[in-house]
Structure formats: C-alpha cells, structure tokens
Amino acid sequence: MSLIEVRDLAKHYRLGDETVEALRGVDLTIEAGEFITIMGQSGSGKSTLLSVLGGLNHPSRGSVQMAGVDLYALAGEKLADFRSTKLGFVFQSFNLIPYLTALENVMLPLAISPMKGKEKRAAAGDALARVGLAAKGDRLPNALSGGEQERVAIARAIVNRPEILFADEPTGNLDSTTSLEMMGLFRCLNDAGQTVVMVTHNPENCEFSDRTIRLKDGLVLGAA
Amino acid sequence: MKLHNISFNNLRRRKAKMAFLTVGLTVGIATIVTLVTLTNSMSGDIERKMDEFGANILITPQQKGLAMNYGGISLGGVTFDQKEILEADLSRISTIKNRGNISAVAPKVLGGVSVAGRQVLLVGVQFDKELKLKQWWKLFGEAPRTADELLLGSEAARVLNLMTGDSLEIEGERFKVSGVLEQTGSQDDSLLFAQLKVAQRLLHKEGRLNLVEVAALCSGCPIGDMVLQIAEKLPDAKVSAIQQVVEGRLKALDQFRRFSWAMAGVVVFIGSLIVFVTMMGSVNERTTEIGVFRAIGFRRSHIMRIILLEAAVVGLLAGLLGYGVGMGGARLALPFMAEGKQVALVWDGLVAFGSLGLSLGLALVASLYPALHASNLDPTEALRAL
Numbered sequence: 001m002s003l004i005e006v007r008d009l010a011k012h013y014r015l016g017d018e019t020v021e022a023l024r025g026v027d028l029t030i031e032a033g034e035f036i037t038i039m040g041q042s043g044s045g046k047s048t049l050l051s052v053l054g055g056l057n058h059p060s061r062g063s064v065q066m067a068g069v070d071l072y073a074l075a076g077e078k079l080a081d082f083r084s085t086k087l088g089f090v091f092q093s094f095n096l097i098p099y100l101t102a103l104e105n106v107m108l109p110l111a112i113s114p115m116k117g118k119e120k121r122a123a124a125g126d127a128l129a130r131v132g133l134a135a136k137g138d139r140l141p142n143a144l145s146g147g148e149q150e151r152v153a154i155a156r157a158i159v160n161r162p163e164i165l166f167a168d169e170p171t172g173n174l175d176s177t178t179s180l181e182m183m184g185l186f187r188c189l190n191d192a193g194q195t196v197v198m199v200t201h202n203p204e205n206c207e208f209s210d211r212t213i214r215l216k217d218g219l220v221l222g223a224a
Numbered sequence: 225m226k227l228h229n230i231s232f233n234n235l236r237r238r239k240a241k242m243a244f245l246t247v248g249l250t251v252g253i254a255t256i257v258t259l260v261t262l263t264n265s266m267s268g269d270i271e272r273k274m275d276e277f278g279a280n281i282l283i284t285p286q287q288k289g290l291a292m293n294y295g296g297i298s299l300g301g302v303t304f305d306q307k308e309i310l311e312a313d314l315s316r317i318s319t320i321k322n323r324g325n326i327s328a329v330a331p332k333v334l335g336g337v338s339v340a341g342r343q344v345l346l347v348g349v350q351f352d353k354e355l356k357l358k359q360w361w362k363l364f365g366e367a368p369r370t371a372d373e374l375l376l377g378s379e380a381a382r383v384l385n386l387m388t389g390d391s392l393e394i395e396g397e398r399f400k401v402s403g404v405l406e407q408t409g410s411q412d413d414s415l416l417f418a419q420l421k422v423a424q425r426l427l428h429k430e431g432r433l434n435l436v437e438v439a440a441l442c443s444g445c446p447i448g449d450m451v452l453q454i455a456e457k458l459p460d461a462k463v464s465a466i467q468q469v470v471e472g473r474l475k476a477l478d479q480f481r482r483f484s485w486a487m488a489g490v491v492v493f494i495g496s497l498i499v500f501v502t503m504m505g506s507v508n509e510r511t512t513e514i515g516v517f518r519a520i521g522f523r524r525s526h527i528m529r530i531i532l533l534e535a536a537v538v539g540l541l542a543g544l545l546g547y548g549v550g551m552g553g554a555r556l557a558l559p560f561m562a563e564g565k566q567v568a569l570v571w572d573g574l575v576a577f578g579s580l581g582l583s584l585g586l587a588l589v590a591s592l593y594p595a596l597h598a599s600n601l602d603p604t605e606a607l608r609a610l
Contacts, residue, residue: 077523084521099237107225
C-alpha cells in the first residue's frame with residue numbers, strides 16, 4: 001500500500017463573485033521513502049495541493065489516504081493529532097517563533113506531547129545536530145542567518161520523527177549557495193529514510209528529488 | 225517546553241504591550257479598591273462614632289400635651305396628666321429581647337434649685353453610667369464619688385463663680401465642687417450634676433425619674449425593634465429613637481457607596497474593553513504564529529490555553545498591583561474624605577482577594593473571544609499558504 005493515495009482531489013475557492021478552481025481532479029500516489037518535488041507556475045495550485053496533502057485545507061472533492069488513514073474523515077481534533085504525530089512542515093519564510101530560542105523552536109511540536117522535559121530537550125538537541133546546528137541552540141532566530149533559520153525550521157519539522165516531511169518552497173528566501181546546501185540536507189534526510197514532499201518553483205531543486213510532479217491550472221501534467 | 229513556556233516567553237517579548245495592558249487593568253482595579261476601601265473605612269468611622277454618640281434611645285414620661293420648644297428655646301407648653309417614670313421599673317429594660325445590644329442605661333432626675341440666689345437646673349445622675357455614655361466629657365477635677373460632691377457645667381461654674389474645690393449650699397445642704405466640665409457646647413454647660421439619690425431627695429422626687437437615656441448605638445443594632453420592645457415593657461413612658469443625625473450620615477454614605485459601585489461598573493467596563501482590544505490586537509499580530517501552532521498539530525484548546533494563560537498572568541499581576549496602589553490611594557484620600565483625622569484605614573481580606581479575583585476574572589472573560597478567535601483561525605489562512 002502506498003504512503004499517500006490521492007483520488008480525484010478538487011479544491012474550489014470563492015473569490016468575490018467568482019469561483020476559483022485551484023485543484024481540478026488530482027490523482028496521485030507517493031510511496032514511503034520517496035523524495036517528491038511539485039513544480040508549477042504561480043497559481044498552478046501546487047501550494048494548495050501541499051496544504052491539502054498536509055491536512056491543513058479541506059478539499060472540495062476527493063480523498064487523501066495517508067498511511068492507511070482517510071485524512072479528512074478524521075473527526076474533531078483528530079486531524080490535528082494526526083499532524084502532530086505523523087507530519088512535519090517546513091514553511092517558505094521558516095516561520096520560527098521569534099521569542100523562542102532555536103532549541104525551543106525545535107521543541108515546539110513536543111510542547112503538547114506527554115514526553116518528559118529531558119526527553120524533549122534530548123530529541124530537540126538530536127534534531128538540531130542532524131541539521132548541523134547543535135552549537136547554536138541557545139540563539140534567538142534574529143541572531144541566525146537565513147540558512148541557519150532554515151535548518152532550525154527543518155529540525156523543528158523532523159523532531160517528532162514524522163512519516164512525511166512537507167516543505168513549501170523552502171529555498172524561496174535563500175541565496176543559491178545556501179539553497180544548494182539546504183537541498184543537500186533534504187536529500188540526506190531522504191537517504192536516511194525520510195519521505196519528503198516539496199513544493200518548489202526552482203527546476204534545479206528537482207535534481208535532488210526522485211520524482212517531480214508538474215501542475216498546471218490545477219491538474220497534474222505528468223511525472224518526470 | 226510546555227504550553228506555559230510559550231505564554232511566558234510571549235509576555236516577556238511583548239513587554240510594552242503587556243505593560244500597557246497591566247497598567248490599564250491596574251488602574252481599574254486600583255480605582256475599585258480605593259472606592260471600596262474608602263467606603264468601608266468611612267462606614268467603620270461612622271459606626272465608631274455611633275458608639276461614641278452615646279444614647280440613641282430616649283425614655284421620657286408619657287404626656288398628652290404638645291411641647292413648645294424649637295431649637296433649644298422653650299416657649300412653655302400645654303401639659304396635663306403627665307405620668308412619671310419609676311426608678312423601680314428600670315429593671316424591666318434589661319428583660320427585652322435585644323438586651324444584649326444595650327451598653328448603658330442612664331437614669332436622670334431634673335429640677336430647679338436655688339444657688340446663691342440664682343435658679344439653676346440640677347440633674348441627678350449615676351456618674352459611672354453617665355461617664356460611659358458621654359465619653360466626650362472632659363473634667364477639670366474629678367467626678368463626684370460621695371453624696372456631698374457636685375459636678376458643674378462650665379457655664380454654671382462661670383455664672384456662680386465656682387471652681388473645683390469650692391463649696392456651695394443647696395436647700396440648706398453643703399456640697400463640694402469635685403470637678404468642672406470643659407465646655408461642651410451643649411446644654412450640659414449650664415447644669416449642676418449630683419448623685420441621683422441626692423438630687424431625688426433635694427427635688428423631693430424619691431424613686432422617680434424625668435428621663436432615661438439608653439445607649440444601644442452600635443453597628444447593626446435593631447434600634448427600631450428595641451424602641452418597641454422597651455415601649456412594651458414601659459407602657460407609661462414615651463420611648464423614642466435619636467436617629468436623625470446617624471441616619472443622615474448613613475444615607476450620605478449609602479449614596480457614596482452607590483456612586484462607588486457605579487464607578488466600579490464603569491471602570492470594569494473600560495478595563496474589559498482595554499483587555500479585549502489589546503488581546504484581540506495581540507491575536508491578530510500573531511496570526512502566522514498561531515497558524516504554525518495549528519499546522520504542527522496544536523489543538524484549538526491548546527491555542528486557547530496559551531492565550532488565556534497570558535491573560536491570567538496579566539490579570540493576577542494587575543490584581544496585585546491594583547490592590548497595592550488602591551490601598552495607597554485610599555490611605556492618601558481618606559483624610560480628605562472623612563471628617564475625622566483619626567479614621568482608620570480598613571484592611572479587608574475580602575477586598576484583597578476580591579480585587580485579585582476580579583482582575584483575574586476580568587482578564588479571562590475579556591480574553592475569551594480573542595482566544596476563541598485565535599483557536600478558530602484557519603491554519604492555511606494563518607500561514608497565507610494558498
């Protein structure tokens with residue numbers, strides 16, 4: 001069974017009097033351990049697809065099966081619980097909490113877990129070490145470079161050892177050298193068995209992935 | 225890392241905003257504490273004065289006439305069939321239901337006597353009870369202890385040209401002036417005070433009384449009930465309450481109390497608005513942050529707990545500060561608000577815990593909608609990920 005199975009996925013928005021069809025019947029399968037990049041022009045629906053896959057955005061039609069669970073059939077706050085244990089997110093602008101240190105930012109997803117304080121600290125320290133930032137855990141985000149902030153964001157996304165790591169244009173705010181470093185880091189994580197689904201507009205990033213899904217006007221064009 | 229770490233760190237980070245919120249709430253709580261404490265202190269002062277005022281129940285002989293005096297000026301009157309109070313009947317007063325509220329019963333007999341060719345009003349009293357009743361009396365000399373000693377009012381002493389230690393003759397009996405009253409500004413200044421038994425003998429009114437004053441003024445005394453109870457026991461006497469002054473002051477205090485509560489209501493409303501607007505602004509500023517929390521798996525209840533914990537911390541801090549500042553304000557304002565300079569500030573535990581509770585409750589209730597709003601934010605909208 002595939003890790004992610006998407007069937008006939010559609011998402012419509014109301015924009016004033018108009019209805020925008022961001023996704024128009026997407027079918028998709030992602031296997032465990034894959035590194036997938038989703039490419040497309042601005043407005044193609046790639047970020048919408050990522051948010052629906054990530055359990056953040058209810059689809060207008062279709063289903064998302066993830067690790068055998070029908071994501072949007074989960075009742076109440078079960079979807080939030082699913083996100084907290086199975087999924088990790090890296091956002092384009094990192095979205096670190098400015099008043100928490102790097103280590104505290106990484107510990108954030110564990111704030112609601114029943115783990116003990118020492119275990120949380122150890123897990124966060126381990127995640128920071130995996131992204132090569134073990135020595136800067138006590139720094140606030142504004143004392144870190146863009147690349148370092150990205151590393152903290154990745155550490156935060158993997159600290160709870162998620163089954164799938166989602167990244168929404170994670171190199172969008174980085175220079176080319178740092179972008180390459182970050183893509184190398186994602187590749188390393190994937191080599192270690194982490195499933196990665198990344199939205200990007202940079203074709204160079206696709207070279208690091210196993211497969212690229214191209215979107216146009218809310219439809220999948222084909223896989224490379 | 226727990227949820228409260230997020231709340232505390234956010235409070236530390238947004239010092240200016242949280243300081244504004246705390247100060248706003250502190251001012252509100254301080255205003256309420258000041259008003260309530262002033263009201264309580266002034267109530268306490270009035271209750272103390274009520275006790276000091278002396279008698280507030282007057283027992284006089286029943287009469288079927290109309291008194292013709294006004295403002296202390298007597299124009300005579302038409303009095304007939306006057307019944308006197310018998311000294312022996314006084315013991316009945318101590319059998320009334322509310323006898324526990326009676327602090328003193330002071331019987332008096334009055335009558336005119338001639339001293340050195342002048343007519344003077346002689347009053348027979350029981351000095352131990354009279355002095356308990358009239359705590360404001362100040363004596364030059366001592367109160368009479370023996371049957372041949374008298375106490376003179378200041379005006380009487382001046383007119384009769386007598387002072388402590390002098391002697392005088394009444395109805396052929398020699399008396400010694402044991403003391404002179406300091407001027408009181410009342411009718412006591414013109415009187416001669418003798419032991420009750422002596423005065424009754426001199427006035428030929430053995431066993432009879434003209435007036436009985438009962439001191440029952442104290443906080444919460446049911447004066448009206450006591451008047452009725454004494455009247456039942458002494459059907460031939462007229463029992464009345466001296467309440468006008470006290471009631472007037474209590475009425476004024478009641479109005480001040482109502483004003484205080486109205487002010488408190490306005491302050492609570494404004495305080496709630498400040499908390500609401502500030503917390504709502506804070507939530508709006510933190511939209512992205514809340515979106516991140518939701519995206520990484522925080523439940524709506526987790527978001528609410530973060531926001532409400534922040535409100536609770538601010539509320540408790542403002543409650544503590546507000547109580548301190550409010551009590552300080554009350555201490556400064558009390559001398560200007562109360563008549564006496566020796567009015568004691570009332571430190572009430574209920575006000576202390578009440579102000580803390582009010583501040584906490586206010587902060588939580590006013591933050592409830594912002595917290596709900598935050599918890600209902602769509603994570604995708606919050607992250608602007610579309």
